[in-house]
Every structure is written in structure tokens, then in C-alpha cells.
Amino acid sequence: MDEARILASADVDERAKIGAGTTVWHLAQVREDAILGEDCVVGRGAYVGPGVRIGDRVKLQNHALVYEPAVLEDGVFVGPAAVLTNDPYPRSADVAGVLKRPGDWAALGVTVREGASIGARAVVVAGRTVGRYALVGAGAVVTRDVPDFALVVGSPARRIGWVGRAGEPLEEAGGGRWRCPRTGEEYREAGAEGERRLILPNR
Numbered sequence: 001m002d003e004a005r006i007l008a009s010a011d012v013d014e015r016a017k018i019g020a021g022t023t024v025w026h027l028a029q030v031r032e033d034a035i036l037g038e039d040c041v042v043g044r045g046a047y048v049g050p051g052v053r054i055g056d057r058v059k060l061q062n063h064a065l066v067y068e069p070a071v072l073e074d075g076v077f078v079g080p081a082a083v084l085t086n087d088p089y090p091r092s093a094d095v096a097g098v099l100k101r102p103g104d105w106a107a108l109g110v111t112v113r114e115g116a117s118i119g120a121r122a123v124v125v126a127g128r129t130v131g132r133y134a135l136v137g138a139g140a141v142v143t144r145d146v147p148d149f150a151l152v153v154g155s156p157a158r159r160i161g162w163v164g165r166a167g168e169p170l171e172e173a174g175g176g177r178w179r180c181p182r183t184g185e186e187y188r189e190a191g192a193e194g195e196r197r198l199i200l201p202n203r
């Protein structure tokens with residue numbers, strides 16, 4: 001496997017770990033103690049905060065901002081200019097007017113589970129989890145956890161459908177079953193109204 005490829009203008013801290021086959025493009029910044037897996041792509045101008053953990057085959061598009069202590073599992077896609085935030089109630093200074101330093105507040109990371117995608121310029125607020133293979137539409141603001149395979153859009157983000165592992169919207173097949181038009185995989189819907197979830201049997 002190829003070694004990591006880090007462009008000359010990228011700013012990768014020497015304490016960060018970058019997996020084989022990963023490319024870090026121009027002007028991207030990867031902070032201390034961040035861990036990136038194999039075969040990732042970190043786009044131009046993207047930011048990876050201190051200690052962020054990123055799996056294999058993850059793509060951060062141009063200017064995606066991933067604030068610590070986010071965790072991105074294998075196969076995650078973060079669209080251009082999307083922001084994974086880490087402070088629900090941000091303040092620059094404390095009540096005495098003194099600048100807050102990293103030790104003065106507790107960062108709350110976003111988790112993005114295996115295979116999920118975050119659309120362009122979407123925002124995920126601190127501490128939320130985007131479920132496996134979920135798809136967050138462009139410009140969405142995610143304020144609640146997103147279930148596995150959910151397709152969510154808007155601000156606040158609401159579910160408008162389901163997507164399969166291939167990323168395409170699933171088609172209703174009757175009896176609580178949903179089918180992927182691309183792969184033919186069949187998913188099963190469960191849970192009460194408002195708490196619906198989708199299951200891919202045997203996975």
C-alpha cells in the first residue's frame with residue numbers, strides 16, 4: 001500500500017497519525033494527536049481538530065471543519081464547508097472578561113457512524129450522532145441524533161425518507177419493507193411513529 005501523501009502546503013502536526021494511502025491536500029490542517037486511517041482524502045483547506053479520530057476511506061471535502069473530539073467511523077463522507085461543531089453554548093470570554101482557553105470549557109464531539117454522509121455546508125451541533133449510512137442533505141442543521149439509514153434535510157433537520165448503503169433513496173416494498181433500487185437489498189422498518197428506525201437484517 002502507498003505511504004500517506006501530504007502536500008507541501010498542508011499543516012500536519014508531527015503528533016498526528018496519518019494512515020497509509022491517505023492524501024492531505026493543499027492548505028489542510030491536521031492538529032496534534034488526530035488519528036486518520038488508511039485511504040482517506042482530506043480536501044484543500046479542511047480542518048481536523050486535536051485528537052479527532054477518523055477511520056479508513058473517509059473523505060473530508062474542501063473546507064470541511066471537524067472539531068474535536070469528533071469520531072468519524074470508516075467510509076464517512078463530509079461535504080464541502082460542512083461543520084462538525086463541539087460547543088453547544090459557545091463564549092469567547094468568561095464573565096470576568098478573560099479569554100477562555102481550551103481547558104476552560106469541555107468540548108463535546110460529534111460522532112458520525114460507518115458509511116454516513118454529511119452534505120455540503122451542513123452543520124452538526126455538538127454531541128449529536130449521525131447513524132450508520134444516514135445521509136444529511138446540503139445545508140441541513142442537525143440538532144438531534146440521526147437514525148441509521150435516515151435521509152434528513154432542513155433546519156432543524158427532519159427525516160424525509162430512508163437511504164440504503166449505496167446512498168440512494170429506498171423504495172417502499174410493503175409490509176414495513178424498503179428496497180434499494182441499486183442493490184436490491186431489503187431493509188425492515190421498526191419502532192413507533194416518531195421513533196422509526198431501519199434495520200438491514202444480518203448486518
Ligand SMILES: CC(C)(COP(=O)(O)OP(=O)(O)OC[C@H]1O[C@@H](n2cnc3c(N)ncnc32)[C@H](O)[C@@H]1OP(=O)(O)O)[C@@H](O)C(=O)NCCC(=O)NCCS
Binds near residue numbers: 135138
Ligand atoms: C437531500 C437530497 C439527497 C435529496 O435528494 P432527492 O431524494 O433527489 O430529493 P428531491 O430533490 O426529490 O427533494 C425532495 C424534497 O426535499 C427537498 N430537499 C431536497 N434537498 C434538500 C435540502 N438539501 N435541504 C432542504 N430541502 C431539500 C426538496 O425541495 C423536496 O421538497 P418538496 O417535496 O417539498 O418539493 C439532496 O437534495 C441533497 O441535498 N444531497 C446532498 C448533496 C451534497 O451536499 N453533496 C455533497 C458533495 S458536493
